[in-house]
Amino acid sequence: MHNIVSIGKQSSVSIRDLSLSFGSVTVLENLNLDIRDGEFLVLLGSSGCGKSTLLNCIAGLLEPTEGQIFIKDRNVTWEEPKDRGIGMVFQSYALYPQMTVEKNLSFGLQVAKVPKDEIDRRVARAAGILQIEPLLKRKPAELSGGQRQRVAIGRALVRDVDVFLFDEPLSNLDAKLRSELRVEIKRLHQSLENTMIYVTHDQIEALTLADRIAIMKSGVIQQLDDPVIIYNRPKNRFVAGFIGSPSMNFLTGELVEEGGRVVFRTNNVSFSLDGYDASEPLRAGRKVILGVRPEHIKVDGDIQGGEVHEAVVDIEEPMGADNLLWLKHAGHTMSVRIGGARRYAVGTNVRLAFDMTMASLFDAETEDRI
Amino acid sequence: MAAHAPTGRPNQLFRNLNAKIASIPMMLVALVIFLGGTIWTVFYSFTNSRLLPRLNFVGFDQYERLWASSRWIISIQNLAIYGILSLIFSLVIGFMLAALMDQKIRFENTFRTIFLYPFALSFIVTGLVWQWMLNPEFGVQSVIRSLGWTSFAFDPLYNPDIVIYGILIAALWQGTGLVMCLMLAGLRGIDEDIWKAARVDGIPMWKTYLLIIIPMMRPVFITTLVIIASGIVKVYDLVVAQTSGGPGNASEVPAKYVYDYMFQAQNLGQGFAASTMMLLTVAIIVVPWAYLEFGGRKRG
Amino acid sequence: MADISTLNTTVAGFDAVSSRLASGPSGRKPRRMLSTRNIVLYGTLTVAALYYLLPLYVMVVTSLKGMPEVRLGNIFSPPLEITFEPWVKAWAQACTGLNCDGLSRGFWNSVRILVPSVVVSIAVASVSGYALANWRFKGAELFFSILIIGAFIPYQVMIYPIVIVLRELGIYGTLTGLVIVHTIFGMPILTLLFRNYFASLPVELFKAARIDGAGFWQIYFRIMLPMSLPIFVVAMILQVTGIWNDFLFGVVFTRPDTYPMTVQLNNIVNSVQGVKEYNVNMAATLLTGAVPLIVYFLSGRLFVRGIAAGAVKG
Numbered sequence A: 001m002h003n004i005v006s007i008g009k010q011s012s013v014s015i016r017d018l019s020l021s022f023g024s025v026t027v028l029e030n031l032n033l034d035i036r037d038g039e040f041l042v043l044l045g046s047s048g049c050g051k052s053t054l055l056n057c058i059a060g061l062l063e064p065t066e067g068q069i070f071i072k073d074r075n076v077t078w079e080e081p082k083d084r085g086i087g088m089v090f091q092s093y094a095l096y097p098q099m100t101v102e103k104n105l106s107f108g109l110q111v112a113k114v115p116k117d118e119i120d121r122r123v124a125r126a127a128g129i130l131q132i133e134p135l136l137k138r139k140p141a142e143l144s145g146g147q148r149q150r151v152a153i154g155r156a157l158v159r160d161v162d163v164f165l166f167d168e169p170l171s172n173l174d175a176k177l178r179s180e181l182r183v184e185i186k187r188l189h190q191s192l193e194n195t196m197i198y199v200t201h202d203q204i205e206a207l208t209l210a211d212r213i214a215i216m217k218s219g220v221i222q223q224l225d226d227p228v229i230i231y232n233r234p235k236n237r238f239v240a241g242f243i244g245s246p247s248m249n250f251l252t253g254e255l256v257e258e259g260g261r262v263v264f265r266t267n268n269v270s271f272s273l274d275g276y277d278a279s280e281p282l283r284a285g286r287k288v289i290l291g292v293r294p295e296h297i298k299v300d301g302d303i304q305g306g307e308v309h310e311a312v313v314d315i316e317e318p319m320g321a322d323n324l325l326w327l328k329h330a331g332h333t334m335s336v337r338i339g340g341a342r343r344y345a346v347g348t349n350v351r352l353a354f355d356m357t358m359a360s361l362f363d364a365e366t367e368d369r370i
Numbered sequence B: 001m002a003a004h005a006p007t008g009r010p011n012q013l014f015r016n017l018n019a020k021i022a023s024i025p026m027m028l029v030a031l032v033i034f035l036g037g038t039i040w041t042v043f044y045s046f047t048n049s050r051l052l053p054r055l056n057f058v059g060f061d062q063y064e065r066l067w068a069s070s071r072w073i074i075s076i077q078n079l080a081i082y083g084i085l086s087l088i089f090s091l092v093i094g095f096m097l098a099a100l101m102d103q104k105i106r107f108e109n110t111f112r113t114i115f116l117y118p119f120a121l122s123f124i125v126t127g128l129v130w131q132w133m134l135n136p137e138f139g140v141q142s143v144i145r146s147l148g149w150t151s152f153a154f155d156p157l158y159n160p161d162i163v164i165y166g167i168l169i170a171a172l173w174q175g176t177g178l179v180m181c182l183m184l185a186g187l188r189g190i191d192e193d194i195w196k197a198a199r200v201d202g203i204p205m206w207k208t209y210l211l212i213i214i215p216m217m218r219p220v221f222i223t224t225l226v227i228i229a230s231g232i233v234k235v236y237d238l239v240v241a242q243t244s245g246g247p248g249n250a251s252e253v254p255a256k257y258v259y260d261y262m263f264q265a266q267n268l269g270q271g272f273a274a275s276t277m278m279l280l281t282v283a284i285i286v287v288p289w290a291y292l293e294f295g296g297r298k299r300g
Numbered sequence C: 001m002a003d004i005s006t007l008n009t010t011v012a013g014f015d016a017v018s019s020r021l022a023s024g025p026s027g028r029k030p031r032r033m034l035s036t037r038n039i040v041l042y043g044t045l046t047v048a049a050l051y052y053l054l055p056l057y058v059m060v061v062t063s064l065k066g067m068p069e070v071r072l073g074n075i076f077s078p079p080l081e082i083t084f085e086p087w088v089k090a091w092a093q094a095c096t097g098l099n100c101d102g103l104s105r106g107f108w109n110s111v112r113i114l115v116p117s118v119v120v121s122i123a124v125a126s127v128s129g130y131a132l133a134n135w136r137f138k139g140a141e142l143f144f145s146i147l148i149i150g151a152f153i154p155y156q157v158m159i160y161p162i163v164i165v166l167r168e169l170g171i172y173g174t175l176t177g178l179v180i181v182h183t184i185f186g187m188p189i190l191t192l193l194f195r196n197y198f199a200s201l202p203v204e205l206f207k208a209a210r211i212d213g214a215g216f217w218q219i220y221f222r223i224m225l226p227m228s229l230p231i232f233v234v235a236m237i238l239q240v241t242g243i244w245n246d247f248l249f250g251v252v253f254t255r256p257d258t259y260p261m262t263v264q265l266n267n268i269v270n271s272v273q274g275v276k277e278y279n280v281n282m283a284a285t286l287l288t289g290a291v292p293l294i295v296y297f298l299s300g301r302l303f304v305r306g307i308a309a310g311a312v313k314g
Helices: A051-059 A101-111 A116-130 A145-157 A175-192 A203-209 A227-232 A237-242 B017-022 B024-044 B061-068 B070-101 B108-120 B123-133 B140-146 B163-188 B192-200 B205-216 B218-233 B237-242 B254-264 B268-299 C002-014 C016-022 C036-063 C067-072 C085-092 C104-134 C140-150 C155-169 C175-200 C203-211 C216-227 C229-245 C248-253 C261-269 C278-299 C301-308
Strands: A011-022 A025-036 A040-044 A066-071 A086-089 A163-167 A195-200 A212-217 A220-225 A249-258 A261-266 A269-272 A287-292 A297-299 A309-318 A322-329 A332-339 A349-354 A360-363
Touching (some): A011 A195, A025 A066, A025 A220, A051 A086, A051 A163, A086 A145, A086 C203, A212 A227, A237 A360, A297 A322, A322 A349, B017 B024, B017 C104, B024 B268, B024 C104, B024 C140, B061 B268, B070 B163, B070 C036, B108 B163, B108 C301, B123 C229, B163 B218, B163 B237, B268 C155, C036 C278, C085 C278, C104 C216, C104 C261, C175 C248, C203 C216, C229 C278, C261 C278, C278 C301
Parallel strands (some): A163 A195
Antiparallel strands (some): A212 A220, A297 A349, A309 A349
């Protein structure tokens, strides 16, 4: 995998102790981040979490209050955007409306006084990669949303930069186009092998594109990891709840000792924690939250051993390929994902078992993973 | 890994230097003319400058003389009458025209063009037209007399008691179109569902306007009020053109007083004192508004 | 003209005031054509419209009558015998003091004042507005606030200090001086207009241009300017009518031989010497009002946008 290969290589973008505040509002707080050369890093978070602000800082469009930014080991904290070796793609495409596609692509090179034939060569190359040659003479207003975004990517491409910055590039597109362009961006990354930093609030984009994901909340990176690890071993309750749809089931309770073993107990019902890979010894008496994803709760025929509980079907939501059951048990309502062909009537009694190897336990107070 | 040596913030003065250079005219105007000029004038209003500004302080002498001058008192009275009446009439007429225009009428553009065209004309042109319209020998008075009502008398420009109303008529003709436009924009900004809801509730139209629409348009009214009011204080050209302050000095206004003392009577100190009084008048109107509009927004 | 009307349609999309005007009435639906309501409605509007049109009509008919007819008839009657003599006289022969070369002198003076004043004031204000909207720096908003508050300060308060400054610079009474004065007093409203407009453009365009390496002036001339033609037209309308109609600055900051048209008109009509020639006066008045009226009728909705700019607070 890409990120494993690139370990040991020099870092492409490094952020050291970065803080940014507007007046009394702190947007980024003491943030550190190392992005490896050739890595595809996704900054994921809901709006207002600081992810776009961080990207703008890297681009040089915002000046940090505190801290330093390095690109290719060069300190660029105070440099102009154009001198940082970056290209940027915006959510609203930001194409210059009065210029043709060709002019849009070449504007930056013209400003940099690149020789004419070099400009032509680079524009032709970018247009070839993105397959927008037929559009070169058109104005942005005559293009579709997908074509516009392609041109916007092209504008970053012609600049021959080390780092690509994407600021929610697909958010203005409809679902179908979005998944098409998502694949294209992934292909582009595979062929160019540039470093890419991609900001989004869409977890599907993050999970599909990223070598590593940085999940942000209130200006702080909550977890920076491989998508699979983020999904399966979330560092805290926020990350666990943010990633995954439908969301992870959370049961609040307590660790108690029963028959010599520590179990999870909620509303007087005990759940065995056999198979859970704890990072620290589980002590009885600790208030905790147990998190289980809908697909990690097994129902009836899927159960392959382990502790079995009885539950009642509350609501059934058929979703085609999957069927989502809302089950009532131990005073909680939890969602369970089963095959689309298996149907249950409301009120039916079912048996369920938690796959504890895939579950997460969080401290109730710190909300950190145990 | 290379040493990631931190670097300090470069001098902020030279950041975005071009933007700062380009803003120099704006800064100069704001500081030297608007702020500096105002302070200078207020400062020199406490001197006895005559032909040339001189730093010979006389305390409030200029103000005492100002308020003892019958011409200034008349100017202030005129401004008060003219100001209050033109505020009331332009808001009422402007709103009524706007409400009529808002009834899904045909030829809306034509009507609007007609109501607004006087606003494109200068006060000089306005004053001269109405000077002619109100000419007692040939104008409205003589036309109505010739229709058989021989005792009809309406000669504001020759009658000191009512001359200010003659100026008011001209000012309303020139300015109500603007008020109508602002009001119409305000009416168009109101959600159409409000009308539907009022209709479903069976509220008569005039009551809907009075109890629902007008209260909702409060910001528009306030903004319009400030625009009209700051225009009223500045009224000058209209009076110069229509009456030259006459008959006698029955239609004098403060702005004309200032100009005459500064540039004709060569009594700068009086001019400065009078203009400071004008500034005070504007401050009384604008400061509470600015506080409500901008001060309130920050808290909210 | 065609240009202006296409601009009209482009402008409507982003303009709060004029798009509200264009969005259609929100009052109740009309019923039958000849209902009492419609008669009252259209009746009132028509009477009001006639009232507003009356002075224009009186100006036109008076200016087309000979003096004997003016003295005999009433001001509302149409001319029995149309004559253009008053127009010729107003333009070429009317006297101010000892000069008897008519309003044409004032007209050309006004043109000479108007062109550089409009160009300079718009250039300065658009750049300031652009700097305020896109290149915020510490203190910029403070200067802007002073500017906006300054818009409410009566001119009379600042006029004498300006006289002194211009005298010190040696340009008091010159065309340059008056251009500067118009630039100063046009600045608050125009800067507000441009600042709000540039701030309404997508900020990502500006960011993209910065990534592309364009600087302050390159972004202004190559990105912002081509996107902002409608607002420049609005500013032009505002300034052309405003500067043409100015009287106070004309009187204070020019000398008699360079008086603008409004000042000269006032001197012609309100001169105490000689017999009053009302027809010539009205022709002169119409001539002076012609420029802003033509601008108004040609620009239509953009004019509304221009004057309403003062009402749209940032």
